[in-house]
Amino acid sequence: MTDLANAESTEVPVPPTTRKDWSSNQEVRWCPGCGDYSILAAVQMLMPDLGVRRESTVFLSGIGCAARFPYYMNTYGMHSIHGRAPAIATGLATTRPDLDVWVVTGDGDSLSIGGNHLIHALRRNVDITILLFNNQIYGLTKGQYSPTSEVAKVTKSTPFGSLEQPFNPLSLALGAEASFVARTHDMDRKHMMETFRRAHAHRGASFVEIYQNCNVFNDGAFEGITGKDHRVDMLIPLVHGEPIRFGAEGEHGVVLHRDGSVEVVEVADLGELALLVHDEHRENPGLAFQLSRLSRGPHEPTPIGVFRDVERPEYGAQMAQQIEEATDRRGKGDLDALLRSGSSWTVE
Amino acid sequence: MSDTTTDPKPHQQLHRVVIRFAGDSGDGMQLTGDRFTTTSALWGNDLATFPDFPAEIRAPAGTLAGVSAFQVHISDHDISTPGDSPNVLVAMNPAALKANLAILPKGAAIIVNVDAFEERNLAKADYETNPLEDGSLSAYTVYEVPMTSITTEVCKDAGVKPRDAERSKNFFALGLISWLYTRPIEVTIGWIGEKYAGKPLVMEANLRAFKAGYHFGETAELFESSYGVKPAVLEPGEYVNITGNTATAWGLIAASVRSGLPLFLGTYPITPASDILHELSKHKQFGVRTFQAEDEISGIGAALGAAFGGALGVTTTSGPGLDLKSEMMGLAISLELPLVIIDVQRGGPSTGLPTKTEQADLLHAMYGRHGEAPLPIVAARTPSHCFEVTVEAVRLAVKYRTPVIVLSDGYLANGTEPWRLPDMDGLPTIEPDFAAGPNHTDADGQAVFWPYVRDEQTLARPWAPPGVPGLEHRIGGLEKADGSGNVSYDGVNHEKMTRLRAAKIAGIAHDIPPTDVDGEDGAEVLVIGWGSTYGAIAAGVERIRARGYKVDQAHLVHLNPFPADLGKVLGRYRRVLVPEVNTGQLSRLLRAEYLVDAISFTQVEGVPFRAEAMEAAILRQIEGVAAGSPGDPGVDGMATSHGKASD
Numbered sequence: 005m006t007d008l009a010n011a012e013s014t015e016v017p018v019p020p021t022t023r024k025d026w027s028s029n030q031e032v033r034w035c036p037g038c039g040d041y042s043i044l045a046a047v048q049m050l051m052p053d054l055g056v057r058r059e060s061t062v063f064l065s066g067i068g069c070a071a072r073f074p075y076y077m078n079t080y081g082m083h084s085i086h087g088r089a090p091a092i093a094t095g096l097a098t099t100r101p102d103l104d105v106w107v108v109t110g111d112g113d114s115l116s117i118g119g120n121h122l123i124h125a126l127r128r129n130v131d132i133t134i135l136l137f138n139n140q141i142y143g144l145t146k147g148q149y150s151p152t153s154e155v156a157k158v159t160k161s162t163p164f165g166s167l168e169q170p171f172n173p174l175s176l177a178l179g180a181e182a183s184f185v186a187r188t189h190d191m192d193r194k195h196m197m198e199t200f201r202r203a204h205a206h207r208g209a210s211f212v213e214i215y216q217n218c219n220v221f222n223d224g225a226f227e228g229i230t231g232k233d234h235r236v237d238m239l240i241p242l243v244h245g246e247p248i249r250f251g252a253e254g255e256h257g258v259v260l261h262r263d264g265s266v267e268v269v270e271v272a273d274l275g276e277l278a279l280l281v282h283d284e285h286r287e288n289p290g291l292a293f294q295l296s297r298l299s300r301g302p303h304e305p306t307p308i309g310v311f312r313d314v315e316r317p318e319y320g321a322q323m324a325q326q327i328e329e330a331t332d333r334r335g336k337g338d339l340d341a342l343l344r345s346g347s348s349w350t351v352e
Numbered sequence: 353m354s355d356t357t358t359d360p361k362p363h364q365q366l367h368r369v370v371i372r373f374a375g376d377s378g379d380g381m382q383l384t385g386d387r388f389t390t391t392s393a394l395w396g397n398d399l400a401t402f403p404d405f406p407a408e409i410r411a412p413a414g415t416l417a418g419v420s421a422f423q424v425h426i427s428d429h430d431i432s433t434p435g436d437s438p439n440v441l442v443a444m445n446p447a448a449l450k451a452n453l454a455i456l457p458k459g460a461a462i463i464v465n466v467d468a469f470e471e472r473n474l475a476k477a478d479y480e481t482n483p484l485e486d487g488s489l490s491a492y493t494v495y496e497v498p499m500t501s502i503t504t505e506v507c508k509d510a511g512v513k514p515r516d517a518e519r520s521k522n523f524f525a526l527g528l529i530s531w532l533y534t535r536p537i538e539v540t541i542g543w544i545g546e547k548y549a550g551k552p553l554v555m556e557a558n559l560r561a562f563k564a565g566y567h568f569g570e571t572a573e574l575f576e577s578s579y580g581v582k583p584a585v586l587e588p589g590e591y592v593n594i595t596g597n598t599a600t601a602w603g604l605i606a607a608s609v610r611s612g613l614p615l616f617l618g619t620y621p622i623t624p625a626s627d628i629l630h631e632l633s634k635h636k637q638f639g640v641r642t643f644q645a646e647d648e649i650s651g652i653g654a655a656l657g658a659a660f661g662g663a664l665g666v667t668t669t670s671g672p673g674l675d676l677k678s679e680m681m682g683l684a685i686s687l688e689l690p691l692v693i694i695d696v697q698r699g700g701p702s703t704g705l706p707t708k709t710e711q712a713d714l715l716h717a718m719y720g721r722h723g724e725a726p727l728p729i730v731a732a733r734t735p736s737h738c739f740e741v742t743v744e745a746v747r748l749a750v751k752y753r754t755p756v757i758v759l760s761d762g763y764l765a766n767g768t769e770p771w772r773l774p775d776m777d778g779l780p781t782i783e784p785d786f787a788a789g790p791n792h793t794d795a796d797g798q799a800v801f802w803p804y805v806r807d808e809q810t811l812a813r814p815w816a817p818p819g820v821p822g823l824e825h826r827i828g829g830l831e832k833a834d835g836s837g838n839v840s841y842d843g844v845n846h847e848k849m850t851r852l853r854a855a856k857i858a859g860i861a862h863d864i865p866p867t868d869v870d871g872e873d874g875a876e877v878l879v880i881g882w883g884s885t886y887g888a889i890a891a892g893v894e895r896i897r898a899r900g901y902k903v904d905q906a907h908l909v910h911l912n913p914f915p916a917d918l919g920k921v922l923g924r925y926r927r928v929l930v931p932e933v934n935t936g937q938l939s940r941l942l943r944a945e946y947l948v949d950a951i952s953f954t955q956v957e958g959v960p961f962r963a964e965a966m967e968a969a970i971l972r973q974i975e976g977v978a979a980g981s982p983g984d985p986g987v988d989g990m991a992t993s994h995g996k997a998s999d
């Protein structure tokens with residue numbers, strides 16, 4: 005029996021690598037100044053740290069600017085069709101538990117055409133790491149509004165403004181039973197690397213939203229919160245076990261009200277003890293959901309970091325376990341026995 | 353035979369008999385037919401079955417829309433169809449009688465559950481008068497049997513409530529027919545005991561009903577004689593009775609074992625393909641992974657992802673699902689990865705006739721993708737043939753790194769026939785032959801791996817699942833440069849790649865058997881078909897030959913590419929007749945490919961052809977040749993004589 009999944013020799017230590025080892029020889033073709041470059045750099049720089057093998061790493065994508073990502077990684081990769089990468093990843097990850105499977109997608113790719121595959125991959129808790137580049141616009145097709153574009157957004161396809169309520173990607177992921185949900189942004193390499201590291205370490209489906217600037221069709225969409233001068237007052241770093249607070253002096257904080265809602269307050273007004281202590285591992289996703297909606301858009305203080313990280317059985321492992329149990333119970337499959345499993349008769 | 357009592361009634365031997373069990377969907381007719389079939393198979397008859405059930409899970413009880421039927425043809429010799437016309441109709445209610453009367457030849461026997469012929473049921477079936485009383489059935493032999501009342505009566509002292517007891521009346525019918533055709537009863541009794549072991553009351557009721565039916569036949573004054581159908585002389589070997597869907601599932605498992613590739617099925621439930629999923633999900637000890645996806649696209653997408661990882665990726669579907677999978681098939685063609693797509697065809701377009709058979713997806717399979725996107729197509733011709741064809745599809749997919757479509761249909765999927773178990777060592781070898789190392793030297797003299805370097809003979813590219821150091825590569829749906837596989841927008845390269853992909857598929861013609869012609873010297877008419885029309889065509893050809901005429905039959909398993917010699921074969925005949933359960937799809941392909949004046953003979957009534965209609969259609973061609981007239985002129989010069997028209 006060919007057993008690729010177990011072919012990898014685990015004894016041989018992973019040889020040390022550098023960023024260069026993880027970069028393919030293909031010329032990177034995003035628009036100059038695109039946020040995708042810094043995300044690519046963060047991933048390529050993180051890889052040597054993860055202690056993983058290039059040959060056991062796969063990047064999968066659908067269609068869109070972000071979807072070019074696999075071509076630039078010197079790993080196995082597939083640039084597939086629009087929205088379908090989570091489905092393809094499901095087949096790959098469940099048959100090859102030995103692989104690290106990454107899905108790179110965008111807001112159009114996985115919240116519009118591929119929405120169904122995204123939510124179901126999260127629900128099943130397939131062992132994949134999903135990086136969603138959210139630039140709130142269609143880039144590759146040259147500037148139509150996306151499912152994360154704000155209401156009234158004027159684009160090529162909405163000259164009078166978009167009428168549509170946008171998706172909140174984190175709320176959606178949490179509603180889809182995701183076991184790992186995080187947010188980061190393209191202006192902070194360190195934060196990206198740390199967030200990706202956590203997402204990679206999580207067993208099951210990890211979902212990371214990355215605020216990404218499309219400097220051609222939606223320039224500055226996140227500038228008001230991710231810009232160097234704004235960050236300190238507009239980004240709320242979530243740290244497990246710590247009170248949620250931000251600002252140069254930690255003067256702002258987040259409190260939980262009795263009705264379950266959360267709010268940004270001044271620490272001086274309510275005192276440090278009133279602040280909500282972040283708990284990534286809370287079974288109930290309710291509070292993470294509230295935090296995901298603390299900000300109504302990238303113009304208000306917005307939490308970043310890991311919102312939720314809980315343990316839940318991983319789909320491929322469970323599938324493998326059923327196979328193992330069936331084999332233990334009935335013995336390894338025997339074709340002759342299978343063909344005779346109904347009533348057979350013999351003609352002399 | 354049973355050891356109950358000696359049969360006092362006369363006994364006659366028959367060569368063959370066609371029985372049709374019909375009742376309300378809730379009456380358990382499929383089960384009844386299935387049990388009768390199993391017993392007959394074990395008895396040694398050759399047989400063919402045709403389950404015919406409504407799309408609605410439960411149409412209102414007693415209505416015409418809710419009638420479910422199961423036809424079985426048993427014989428003491430080799431047969432190929434479930435029979436044109438039933439010799440016996442078992443009708444559990446007025447609707448079942450009405451819905452099936454049209455196909456019943458005069459003189460046939462009708463056994464009715466007379467208890468069900470009361471006012472309410474007659475009204476539901478739109479009968480103004482009781483057909484049992486108004487003389488409208490005078491051309492038939494009608495047996496009125498109070499099935500419901502006897503069943504409730506015999507269950508009375510078993511503690512079964514009358515309402516529950518009534519539900520066992522199908523076992524009464526089974527018992528009665530088992531007596532009438534001298535079936536051994538031990539098999540059924542044993543089966544009831546096993547099946548209902550957990551429900552002692554149901555078991556008791558069914559047993560009592562079954563035995564009561566059997567004894568009723570023996571003792572009641574109604575039946576003058578019982579009949580026997582001797583075992584058929586079949587080739588020696590071990591047999592099972594098998595449906596097309598089971599044969600397909602087993603073929604996939606066999607191909608997985610044979611190739612050493614772990615089987616991954618990504619699929620979405622759809623009639624009439626779901627049973628393949630059900631069957632495969634039972635056999636996890638073979639390492640089978642079944643994934644019930646969120647939709648059809650995800651089903652094939654996951655299968656393709658598994659194939660990328662080095663598994664045997666398979667998806668199963670029916671027409672509407674095939675539409676949805678088209679884009680992913682295009683990707684698989686572009687990625688040149690092995691993938692098997694099983695399309696169990698049903699009536700279309702759109703939702704169409706979900707439970708009725710049709711073979712109208714051939715052109716979809718052939719052309720239903722954007723761009724130049726050829727892939728191999730194979731089709732099964734009988735239920736058991738699904739096994740062999742599935743294995744062949746896997747062979748082609750793996751060897752040529754391509755998606756392959758298997759065409760089955762509702763008739764094959766649910767129909768059964770005895771299948772002589774094949775020798776597993778006789779199955780073709782399927783060698784994954786994964787890439788093991790670099791296959792190209794780059795400009796710097798470095799040994800590198802190029803994903804689109806082709807095998808000179810097959811034109812297949814290397815299959816290099818992740819996990820092997822040095823073979824890291826990226827592939828995608830964008831056009832690739834010949835060899836390196838890097839993204840290429842170059843027009844000349846695109847032309848080259850388009851022709852390479854086409855040549856790879858076309859080349860398969862030399863890797864498949866030549867056209868299999870069942871021929872006689874001097875025949876001037878060839879009947880050529882594909883898929884589930886095989887049985888009906890064979891039966892029609894047999895009738896024609898029995899009348900002393902000559903006719904040849906060919907049945908295509910490979911529909912793309914066609915066997916290399918097909919053009920020559922077609923050229924040998926004055927007339928080429930192409931019967932299909934569509935409006936002429938293979939005939940169009942043959943005309944386009946070989947400039948042959950293929951004469952189309954078609955019907956789309958949701959049921960297989962009848963041997964009688966086939967016989968008439970063939971005869972017309974033979975007579976046409978004799979008269980020296982050209983082929984049937986049809987609309988716009990296309991010869992399209994229709995099944996109905998020739999009856």
Ligand code: SF4
Nearest residue numbers: 035038069143218219
């Ligand atoms: S269009 Fe926008 S997202 Fe796409 S590459 Fe250019 S800047 Fe980046």
